[in-house]
Amino acid sequence: MYILITGCSGFIGFHTSLLYLKKNIKIIGIDNLNNYYDINLKKNRLKILSKYKNFIFHKIDLNNKNKLSKIFKKYNFKKVIHLAAQAGVRDSVKNTNKYFKDNLISFYNVIDLSNQNNIKNFLYASSSSVYGNQIKYPSKENMDTNSPLNFYAASKKSNEIISHAYSSTSKMNCIGMRFFTVYGPYGRPDMSYYKFTKKIYDSKKILVYNFGKNIRDFTYIDDITKAIYRLSLLNKIKNNNLIINIGKSKPITNMKLIKILENEIGIKANITFTNKVLGDSFKTHCDNKLLLKFTNIKKFENLKTGIHKFVNWYKDYYNVTK
Numbered sequence: 001m002y003i004l005i006t007g008c009s010g011f012i013g014f015h016t017s018l019l020y021l022k023k024n025i026k027i028i029g030i031d032n033l034n035n036y037y038d039i040n041l042k043k044n045r046l047k048i049l050s051k052y053k054n055f056i057f058h059k060i061d062l063n064n065k066n067k068l069s070k071i072f073k074k075y076n077f078k079k080v081i082h083l084a085a086q087a088g089v090r091d092s093v094k095n096t097n098k099y100f101k102d103n104l105i106s107f108y109n110v111i112d113l114s115n116q117n118n119i120k121n122f123l124y125a126s127s128s129s130v131y132g133n134q135i136k137y138p139s140k141e142n143m144d145t146n147s148p149l150n151f152y153a154a155s156k157k158s159n160e161i162i163s164h165a166y167s168s169t170s171k172m173n174c175i176g177m178r179f180f181t182v183y184g185p186y187g188r189p190d191m192s193y194y195k196f197t198k199k200i201y202d203s204k205k206i207l208v209y210n211f212g213k214n215i216r217d218f219t220y221i222d223d224i225t226k227a228i229y230r231l232s233l234l235n236k237i238k239n240n241n242l243i244i245n246i247g248k249s250k251p252i253t254n255m256k257l258i259k260i261l262e263n264e265i266g267i268k269a270n271i272t273f274t275n276k277v278l279g280d281s282f283k284t285h286c287d288n289k290l291l292l293k294f295t296n297i298k299k300f301e302n303l304k305t306g307i308h309k310f311v312n313w314y315k316d317y318y319n320v321t322k
């Protein structure tokens with residue numbers, strides 16, 4: 001029996017696949033290897049996964065329902081973990097078209113085929129961005145999320161609503177995972193911690209939005225994959241539908257993050273402050289009580305240790321000798 005993981009060449013999909021493979025679980029990975037960021041990074045992640053005999057990769061665009069349908073027919077999937085999407089909040093303000101295709105049409109194709117093929121466990125990536133700007137923090141799953149600040153958040157909220165409809169009319173257990181700012185080795189080059197690290201090493205100016213006051217709940221990748229794994233073991237969920245925050249619940253300002261990076265790297269950042277960016281939320285702060293209840297995860301990676309692991313990986317991967 002196989003588990004399908006979409007977006008396996010992406011940051012979270014790669015680490016999730018690796019965790020299952022290390023547990024000797026058979027994985028079918030799908031990705032279209034799009035060029036949103038450096039394709040070599042995606043290929044290098046794939047190279048690592050391909051060393052495992054239990055890993056089979058299919059390069060498919062999830063917009064192609066016919067091809068995807070054949071994959072579902074060929075393998076008898078036990079569970080589906082849908083992590084492929086067009087990520088990134090800022091890009092979604094202008095490039096709505098690719099978000100529409102990769103986050104709405106693709107999502108529909110994957111959930112619809114999962115339903116047709118009687119998949120018991122359907123897990124998918126939602127996002128903390130569905131919370132937009134709230135009046136109260138931390139953000140709890142039952143808070144109002146009907147006012148998305150950008151198209152990306154709107155696409156993730158739509159996924160949650162669509163999955164609610166499927167879980168209401170079938171026996172499929174749908175779990176929407178609202179990830180909070182995930183970081184770590186083999187991370188996403190468009191994210192702040194990665195860009196800041198590169199700019200510090202390259203002695204380039206760092207543009208810090210909203211004068212460094214934005215607050216993010218950074219969550220280490222291994223805590224995310226552990227949560228995904230444990231959630232994928234759940235067999236009985238009330239009304240077949242669960243929306244759950246996955247985050248550490250210890251948010252920090254971007255300025256604090258830069259200080260941690262400066263200390264770790266041993267070079268001072270060259271900072272230019274600028275206004276807030278259209279579509280950005282001011283703060284993310286995860287209420288993770290539900291996560292603790294369902295997964296029993298008690299300890300999250302310390303931010304300084306996580307950043308240390310990321311910087312070590314970065315130096316090694318890019319041959320930085322500074």
Ligand SMILES: NC(=O)c1ccc[n+]([C@@H]2O[C@H](COP(=O)([O-])OP(=O)(O)OC[C@H]3O[C@@H](n4cnc5c(N)ncnc54)[C@H](O)[C@@H]3O)[C@@H](O)[C@H]2O)c1
Binds near residue numbers: 034088106178
């Ligand atoms: N990284 C975070 O902090 C974060 C936070 C909240 C939510 N998420 C969500 O988690 C999921 C994984 O994010 P990530 O950080 O690993 O992003 P990523 O961009 O590294 O990975 C996504 C992968 O999906 C693939 N993909 C996109 N559209 C596809 C399509 N139509 N067909 C096949 N493959 C396609 C891409 O090539 C990429 O490899 C996404 O759904 C993202 O929206 C991520």
